[in-house]
Amino acid sequence: MGSTAPKPATADTGHFTRPEPLENTYASDGSLQRQLSWYTPRETLDHVQPHLTQLGAEAISEQIREWSANAETQKPYVKSYNVWGQRYDYDRLVTSEGWKQLGRWGARNGVVSLGYDQTLGPERRLIQHAVNYLYSPSSGLYSCPMSMTDGAALVLTQHLKTLPTDHPFHAVFQKLVSRGEDFWTSGQWMTERAGGSDVQNTETYATYSPAPHTSQASSGLGEGDYLINGFKFFSSATDAHIALLLAKTPSGKLSLFLAPLRKTVVGSDGTPREVTNGVRIHRLKNKLGTKELPTAELELRDMRAHLIGPLDQGIPTIAPLLNVTRAHTFIGSLAGWRRAISMAKAFAKGRTTVGEPLWLIPMHLNLLAEMEIRHRGAMNLGWLSIAVMALNESGEVDGTSAPHLPRAGQEATVVLRVLTATGKAVISKSAIAGIQECQEAMGGVGYMDESDEPEFNIARVLRNTIVNATWEGATGVLASEMIRFLVLSKKNNFAVFSGWVERLLGLIKTRSLGQALGGCWAAFAARLSAAKEPRFLLADGHRTMFTLSWILSGILLALDAERDGDGVATEIARRWVLMGEGGVGDMVWRDIVHRPQAPVEGLYTEEHLRWDCRIAWGMELPAREVVGHRSLSKL
Ligand SMILES: Cc1cc2nc3c(=O)[nH]c(=O)nc-3n(C[C@H](O)[C@H](O)[C@H](O)COP(=O)(O)OP(=O)(O)OC[C@H]3O[C@@H](n4cnc5c(N)ncnc54)[C@H](O)[C@@H]3O)c2cc1C
Numbered sequence: 116m117g118s119t120a121p122k123p124a125t126a127d128t129g130h131f132t133r134p135e136p137l138e139n140t141y142a143s144d145g146s147l148q149r150q151l152s153w154y155t156p157r158e159t160l161d162h163v164q165p166h167l168t169q170l171g172a173e174a175i176s177e178q179i180r181e182w183s184a185n186a187e188t189q190k191p192y193v194k195s196y197n198v199w200g201q202r203y204d205y206d207r208l209v210t211s212e213g214w215k216q217l218g219r220w221g222a223r224n225g226v227v228s229l230g231y232d233q234t235l236g237p238e239r240r241l242i243q244h245a246v247n248y249l250y251s252p253s254s255g256l257y258s259c260p261m262s263m264t265d266g267a268a269l270v271l272t273q274h275l276k277t278l279p280t281d282h283p284f285h286a287v288f289q290k291l292v293s294r295g296e297d298f299w300t301s302g303q304w305m306t307e308r309a310g311g312s313d314v315q316n317t318e319t320y321a322t323y324s325p326a327p328h329t330s331q332a333s334s335g336l337g338e339g340d341y342l343i344n345g346f347k348f349f350s351s352a353t354d355a356h357i358a359l360l361l362a363k364t365p366s367g368k369l370s371l372f373l374a375p376l377r378k379t380v381v382g383s384d385g386t387p388r389e390v391t392n393g394v395r396i397h398r399l400k401n402k403l404g405t406k407e408l409p410t411a412e413l414e415l416r417d418m419r420a421h422l423i424g425p426l427d428q429g430i431p432t433i434a435p436l437l438n439v440t441r442a443h444t445f446i447g448s449l450a451g452w453r454r455a456i457s458m459a460k461a462f463a464k465g466r467t468t469v470g471e472p473l474w475l476i477p478m479h480l481n482l483l484a485e486m487e488i489r490h491r492g493a494m495n496l497g498w499l500s501i502a503v504m505a506l507n508e509s510g511e512v513d514g515t516s517a518p519h520l521p522r523a524g525q526e527a528t529v530v531l532r533v534l535t536a537t538g539k540a541v542i543s544k545s546a547i548a549g550i551q552e553c554q555e556a557m558g559g560v561g562y563m564d565e566s567d568e569p570e571f572n573i574a575r576v577l578r579n580t581i582v583n584a585t586w587e588g589a590t591g592v593l594a595s596e597m598i599r600f601l602v603l604s605k606k607n608n609f610a611v612f613s614g615w616v617e618r619l620l621g622l623i624k625t626r627s628l629g630q631a632l633g634g635c636w637a638a639f640a641a642r643l644s645a646a647k648e649p650r651f652l653l654a655d656g657h658r659t660m661f662t663l664s665w666i667l668s669g670i671l672l673a674l675d676a677e678r679d680g681d682g683v684a685t686e687i688a689r690r691w692v693l694m695g696e697g698g699v700g701d702m703v704w705r706d707i708v709h710r711p712q713a714p715v716e717g718l719y720t721e722e723h724l725r726w727d728c729r730i731a732w733g734m735e736l737p738a739r740e741v742v743g744h745r746s747l748s749k750l
Contacts, residue, residue: 132560137175137458139171140454149675154505159242182220183255186217186407191353193399206391214257218300226261236509240501240504262444266359268288270432271423273435301352303360304349304358304360305361305433306348318345319361320365321342338378339374339419343372343374343393345415349400349410349412358374362429371433437588442501448546458573481727482556483732492687493545500534521615536660539583543590547583595653625688632673635665639666639707661703666708672692693709
């Protein structure tokens, strides 16, 4: 008998890579669980754990994949005229069934409402963002309107107290935080052709002109006292029920307004019908990613709107919204990045190359460990920001296990402002680089873009995360904001912030980590103090912000590891702070961010490899020796 001839592959036979299926996204995410356990009391966590576990299972379920694929394959479109050429009463934005279902799924799970659920206590923002983190990467970008809805809800909470109980804003708020089918979303219209970062260039105007037919113009949502005219260049929640928008009053200053997109009118025959509230969808935009999301250009003609907050105080009135949407952005980035790491790992488990299992090839193992370290550093920064947000909103959170939280009041306000800008900018940027690494780690399949197969469509995760660096403040804008607030403001913000950082440094018990980080912080603070000219400080804004972020993440990694002496957390902190591994990329002051001198023979040892395996896979390195190429294999 001769040996059987090798069978050539056909379209249907031969080798097929079979990645491991993705796991429950909550149960498998030890890093998320660590952060939640740090800032949330045990009993609150026990209470919400079943919900998080359930959501983690749904996030990778067949049903969600189906809706997500549907939202991606059936892109939104606009129909303004009927077949006879007559304009509809309002421009019809047609979205897919999957898109709508993903919205309902989010509302049901409380992506917005949990942030306002007093029964969860002061930590409600943390629980909300745990849900948001699990929801976001499976939401087909519905997470974007959710974030703006949350921002609008927060702005409203700050004004409801002063409004009569029959003011329409009360009903609007209830809709925004509804978990039922009746939930509403809110858009946010700030960006115009003349600038998104610089809203002072706004060419949208508001005229005070109360509706003549009502004695109390504020009695109906569609009967706001102002008429708005202008053009908004980016509106992502175009299917929203209401929008918050900036417009100039005759003073030339910006005010904040709330308007419904449609209103009900009664025709001459007495029949009520829904018509546009002066909003014309000029066109939907064609984008690099976020294709499920109906981002439009809008023309506003006599749109009836209500003023929110004091006249001509639009920027301070909308500012709290930005903290909220920026938090959604970096939590979304962290979550997309985690999903990408899970995909890359699932692929590595199913792939063999150069005669060896990919998941154990030392270079790949190191790459996966490095991904985890970078992600862990970013997680620490992101979740601290959410905890400070919770503290700021409620005036208290259980700080017994987190003594590093800032003190409620001025300290927490200053810290939050710095953290949300820094977190949004640095985490979004790091996530893009991190996801690209994961995409490459899946080889050619990682570059595929099968819109009806979202489970391993890492390309979609990448292009949908890229936007996070730009919207809600591009990196440069946030760096500028952060420096002007921290260093150039006439208030003592830097002193307050430094006091907090120095207290954190004092909490670190591991001498080597404390000393290294203390040295970096001293050099960082000295550089900022020495810089005299604002334009030079601003010119170096990127490096300032990324260096600060590296130091803060390093401090948090050290403190996190010291909580329980967890081996992986300790090794991650050591590598980040002392070994120059992990980090936030190249935009740092390299003389400050710790770069140790490596021994001549390099850093790689058997011990390092073993820790790579523990960091990447949470397990001991298997006995089988994997070298990295069949030509070097001893077997
Ligand atoms: C998919 C998508 C959806 C969006 N959805 C919405 C939405 O729903 N609502 C909305 O209002 N907007 C939305 N935007 C707009 C987005 O917020 C803006 O594009 C963004 O804020 C940047 O503004 P810009 O486009 O005017 O760019 P510019 O402001 O012109 O910025 C260009 C560059 O200049 C830099 N820059 C600007 N100012 C400074 C400075 N002071 N110092 C240093 N560098 C600076 C920026 O960092 C950036 O790199 C969306 C954008 C995208 C891509």
